[in-house]
Amino acid sequence: MRPPEVLVRELSAQAGSRLKHLSRNGRYRCTRQRAMILLCSATGMSAPEIASTVLSDESHVRKVIHDFNERGFGALDPD
Numbered sequence: 001m002r003p004p005e006v007l008v009r010e011l012s013a014q015a016g017s018r019l020k021h022l023s024r025n026g027r028y029r030c031t032r033q034r035a036m037i038l039l040c041s042a043t044g045m046s047a048p049e050i051a052s053t054v055l056s057d058e059s060h061v062r063k064v065i066h067d068f069n070e071r072g073f074g075a076l077d078p079d
Contacts, residue, residue: 005046005047006041006047006062006065006066007041007042007044007065008038008041008042008065008068008069009068009069011038011042015073016039016042018073019035019038019039019042020035020039022035022076023035023036023039026076028078030078031076031077031078033054033056034064034068034075034076035076036053036054037050037054037056037061037064037065038064038065038068040053040054041061041065047061047062047065
């Protein structure tokens, strides 16, 4: 199996808990989906696997991961 080409940065326990909470209870659907993308990435899933899981496309998954790695939790807010 080929390693994932893009991964979310290492998450602290607190950040992981916050993402779990947002993936279930986020106010906006896009926030819940983005949090789920990041949690999947933290487990080592590849972009195609994550896209299939969250019913999105690979380019969106990569964008969310890169954006979170640069901006942090601000990347989860609706644009």
